[in-house]
Every structure is written in structure tokens, then in C-alpha cells.
Amino acid sequence: MKDILTNLHILLQRIRDAEQTYHRVPGSVSLLAVSKSHASTLIETLLGAQQHDFGENYLQEALIKISALENKQLTWHFIGPIQSKKAPLIAQHFNWVHTVSRFKEAQALSEHRPQNLGHLNICIQVKLDNNPKRGGVVPEDVPALIEVIKPLPLLRLRGLMTIPPFSEDFEQQRKYFSLVKTLYEQVNDGTMDTLSMGMTSDLEAAIAEGSTMVRIGTGLFGPR
Ligand SMILES: *Cc1c(COP(=O)(O)O)cnc(C)c1O
Numbered sequence: 001m002k003d004i005l006t007n008l009h010i011l012l013q014r015i016r017d018a019e020q021t022y023h024r025v026p027g028s029v030s031l032l033a034v035s036k037s038h039a040s041t042l043i044e045t046l047l048g049a050q051q052h053d054f055g056e057n058y059l060q061e062a063l064i065k066i067s068a069l070e071n072k073q074l075t076w077h078f079i080g081p082i083q084s085k086k087a088p089l090i091a092q093h094f095n096w097v098h099t100v101s102r103f104k105e106a107q108a109l110s111e112h113r114p115q116n117l118g119h120l121n122i123c124i125q126v127k128l129d130n131n132p133k134r135g136g137v138v139p140e141d142v143p144a145l146i147e148v149i150k151p152l153p154l155l156r157l158r159g160l161m162t163i164p165p166f167s168e169d170f171e172q173q174r175k176y177f178s179l180v181k182t183l184y185e186q187v188n189d190g191t192m193d194t195l196s197m198g199m200t201s202d203l204e205a206a207i208a209e210g211s212t213m214v215r216i217g218t219g220l221f222g223p224r
Pocket of ligand 1 (some may be wrong): 034036057079080163199200201215216217218219
């Protein structure tokens with residue numbers, strides 16, 4: 001594995017190249033560094049290179065890193081499944097949650113969000129297959145979920161997130177992302193600004209279809 005800062009520069013260049021190729025505004029796609037299974041010392045190294053946004057999937061692992069880096073300027077994103085008993089700690093320790101797929105999760109997050117921290121930023125996770133084991137809500141149910149989430153006082157709905165079914169085919173990847181982009185345009189009343197889509201193996205397709213935030217683990221930290 002190459003040095004992590006070399007990986008960061010290669011990745012940022014990949015993002016900038018994709019922005020240019022697909023006629024996106026330069027700098028309109030941000031990088032969420034997915035640090036699951038990687039040590040907080042690597043997070044600190046990236047922080048030194050102006051990477052401030054980090055994503056974690058597992059609450060217990062994340063809390064250790066969050067407390068180790070407590071006095072640093074970091075933005076923490078929760079990107080794993082939300083178990084209801086974990087919602088209070090997620091609401092207290094994260095700035096963003098990308099994986100909201102049910103009203104009761106949103107309700108628990110809002111209820112447990114400490115007032116003094118301000119809004120918790122959330123995205124609704126959209127799933128493109130009917131696998132009941134996969135997180136997310138099917139596209140048809142997104143508008144109704146948005147309506148019930150909107151009145152929750154301590155959440156700010158920033159947009160949609162997706163993890164598409166795996167495909168190595170670029171055109172197929174684009175088709176999946178395009179479905180979510182179209183949905184986003186339908187449901188966005190002007191208050192949303194985030195399409196969280198694209199990982200190491202499909203970030204170009206996601207950027208081609210309007211992603212504003214790519215979530216990258218392997219391409220930055222190496223294999224898990
Ligand atoms: C692990 C993970 C990622 C990062 O995936 P890579 O393929 O390692 O870049 C992105 N999003 C979510 C939700 C993840 O769980």
C-alpha cells in the first residue's frame with residue numbers, strides 16, 4: 001500500500017478529473033473518508049492534509065476514535081445501519097447520519113439530539129433492489145418518508161444516499177445512480193444539497209450522475 005497522503009492526492013485528482021469530464025462545477029464533489037477498521041492515527045494524518053470529513057459504520061469502534069480525537073476539527077458521519085438502541089449515542093456524537101431509512105430511526109435521532117449541538121444532518125438511504133436485508137427505503141416510499149421526517153425539530157434533511165447493487169459495468173453503475181439523481185430532483189424542494197453516492201469502484205459513475213459526496217474507504221486507506 002502506498003503512503004496514505006499519496007493515496008489522498010491520487011484520489012482528490014480522480015475526483016477533480018471526473019468533475020471535469022462530466023462537466024460538474026469544480027470542487028462540487030466532496031470527499032468523505034471512510035475510516036472504518038482503520039486507526040485514529042491515520043485519521044490524524046489525513047486531518048493534517050485538510051481532510052476533515054470521516055465516515056464510520058460501527059458505533060463502538062467510532063466512539064473510541066471520536067473520543068481520541070475529541071479536541072480536533074472533525075466532522076463525523078455515521079454510515080452504518082441504525083439499531084434503535086444505538087440511536088441516542090449516534091445523535092450525540094455525530095454531525096451527519098447517511099443511513100436513515102425508517103421514520104422511527106429519524107424520530108429517535110431527533111429526540112436524542114442534544115439541543116446545544118444544533119441540527120443533526122441526515123440523508124435518506126435509497127435502495128434499488130428488494131433485498132429485505134439491505135438497508136434503505138425503496139424509491140416509491142421516499143416521498144412519504146420525507147413528509148413525516150420534515151417536521152422533526154432537530155434534524156436537517158440534506159438529501160439522499162445510496163449503495164447500488166454491485167456492478168463492474170460503468171453504464172450499469174450510471175443507470176443506478178441516475179435513478180437516485182432523478183428521485184432527488186423530484187423530492188428536493190430547494191432545501192437539499194447532498195447526493196451521497198459513489199465508493200472506490202464507482203466514484204466516476206456517481207460523479208457523472210450528480211453525486212456531491214463520495215464515500216471512499218479502500219481507495220484511501222487500502223484494503224480492510
Ligand atoms: C465501507 C463503506 C464505504 C467505502 O467503501 P470502499 O469500497 O472501501 O470505498 C462507503 N459507504 C458505505 C456505506 C460503506 O459501508
